[in-house]
Amino acid sequence: MSMTEIKPSAATLDKQLIASYSHINPGKIIRWTLLFMGGVVMVMPIVYMLSTSLKWPHEIYNLSIIPDEPTLENYIFVLEDGRFYKWFINSLIIATATTVSAVLFDSMVGYALCKFSFRGRMFVFIAILSTLMIPTEMLVIPWYIMARDFGWLNSYWGIMFPGMMTAFGTFLMKQFFETVPDDFLEAARIDGLNELQIWWSVAMPLVTPALSALAIFIFLGNWTAFIWPLIVTNSPDFYTLPVGLTTFSVEQSVQWELIMTGAALATIPTLIVFLVFQRYIIRGVVMAGLKG
Amino acid sequence: MATVALKDLVKTFDKTEVLHGINLEVEDGEFVVFVGPSGCGKSTTLRMLAGLEEVTSGEIHIGDMMVNHLEPKERNIAMVFQNYAIYPHMSVRKNIGFGLRTAKMPKADKEKRIDEVAAILSMSELLDRRPSQLSGGQRQRVAIGRAMVRDPQVFLFDEPLSNLDAQLRTQMRLEIKKLHQRVGTTIIFVTHDQVEAMTLADRIVIMKDGYIQQVGTPTDVYQTPANLFVAQFIGAPSMNMLEGKLTDRGIALDAGFTIPAKPKNTSQDITIGIRPSELTPAKEGEPALMEGSVSVVEPLGSETLIYVDIGATEIVATVPGRILPELGAKVRLIAPEEEIHFFDTKTGDALK
Incomplete structure (x- = not known):
């Protein structure tokens, strides 16, 4: 018995694509953007705190999030x-x-x-x-x-x-x-x-x-x-x-x-x-x- | 078990007197139901008895002791509340055993007592559950169990069935009655539901506006109501009331017919009361007591309620279920003479 694969036509695919994106309305985009920005404002200080704690003293004014040479020296110093x-x-x-x-x-x-x-x-x-x-x-x-x-x-x-x-x-x-x-x-x-x-x-x-x-x-x-x-x-x-x-x-x-x-x-x-x-x-x- | 006596009990809230001298004696082992509309003072009386409200004046005796100044815990009573008051953070076992917390008895005895009570209430398998896992009826049983476990002298029930649905209420009513027959402890039960009062009570205390209207067995208060209020409050549907004036020929009713009977009292303004169940359609040729046209028909299966316009007055009659008159049909009704109640319209008191 031969199996027939039913392929959706290009038009159907387009419709599905449109349908799947249609629930993303402008209001939702604005809401998500605002939430994301709020999240960044909340989280960034913590990220920088952690990042700075892993940096050597000479590197702390370099604002990159990922330290060039990550170190636990600061933790060892503080804890000791x-x-x-x-x-x-x-x-x-x-x-x-x-x-x-x-x-x-x-x-x-x-x-x-x-x-x-x-x-x-x-x-x-x-x-x-x-x-x-x-x-x-x-x-x-x-x-x-x-x-x-x-x-x-x-x-x-x-x-x-x-x-x-x-x-x-x-x-x-x-x-x-x-x-x-x-x-x-x-x-x-x-x-x-x-x-x-x-x-x-x-x-x-x-x-x-x-x-x-x-x-x-x-x-x-x-x-x-x-x-x-x-x-x-x-x-x-x-x-x-x-x-x-x-x-x-x-x-x-x-x-x-x-x-x-x-x-x-x-x-x-x-x-x-x-x-x-x-x-x-x-x-x-x-x-x-x-x-x- | 103990007797309970209320003597000239008065209660005021902020200068407003809500109970005006209640006198009542409850026998040892008796099941007394306080019934009345909202605000009649029944719950206040119960709460004073429990020690949850202070007595303004008068005396409360439980057994041989005056308990006015005793704390609730010293009165050896147990109370079941409308909202069950079972603690959601405790298991059924702990809830039932809560009343024994302060009792000085060995732990094993406490456990045994909890098991006994749970067995009586058919809740043994639910002891480890939390209240949130129980149905309304089961929660009510836990509340009763907590009251029973302490083996009090008097049980106080404050509208314990009003949160249950109609079917469950009937079932719990039966269980409470059986429980009383089994343990025989004095019970004082407050409700606004006259059916509960009639079915449960040895004696009913009917209250209104802070006064006791009548105390009697269910049959007493139904058959010989002391006044207009009791007559209308007890019995469903309510007693038909027809106002009239005393004349030489009898009582001329405002509804447009005259009743030949004459009560012994000399009052001129008289109200007659006839229970809907005592009104029956007159046979052909038989002289009717009253006549009117059917305005509403309510079939209930076993019986039918017929609302009849007699002049400007509407009365209701309970007739067998198979009788279903058409709207507007003329009906002639009769009632046995001895079932007609007479009241003084002005004072509301029953007349002989």
């Missing part, structure tokens, strides 16, 4: 320099402790403002919200005076105390607790839990997405914080990474390759935090979809 570890640990302790504290206290205050009715509740809420309108730069001086008077200069506590609780977090958590039905809390109350247990074991698990989002914001904010840690510390022992990295630029010249190497290393924990908590955000959203 004991100060980097110290700053890394400082940053890690400060960002972690601040995140834990802020997530706990913000959600506790947000919960109280949302689920308990007491005299002056609105006033307290507005007072907390109004602090969002004051820029950090203005708060730095009173914080500094406070830290100096209490003897908190050059200490972890001095760096951490302004961020142990945040107005933004309180607002965010209060809004999220609004979505937790009162029935859940009342059922737990009847089952014999006290208010602290209800908050911890019933309300908190129901707002995991918000907690994760808040944890990411606060951790990143503290990890990259620069002005306040710079002002409140003057001993390299208490420098955080962003502050410490600047010391590579204060001596004879700016050692960009070392700053970029430190910065590249500093992004690792933020990536980990994001990847870990992102999973919880997705799980939380799935859980939030469960209705009666």
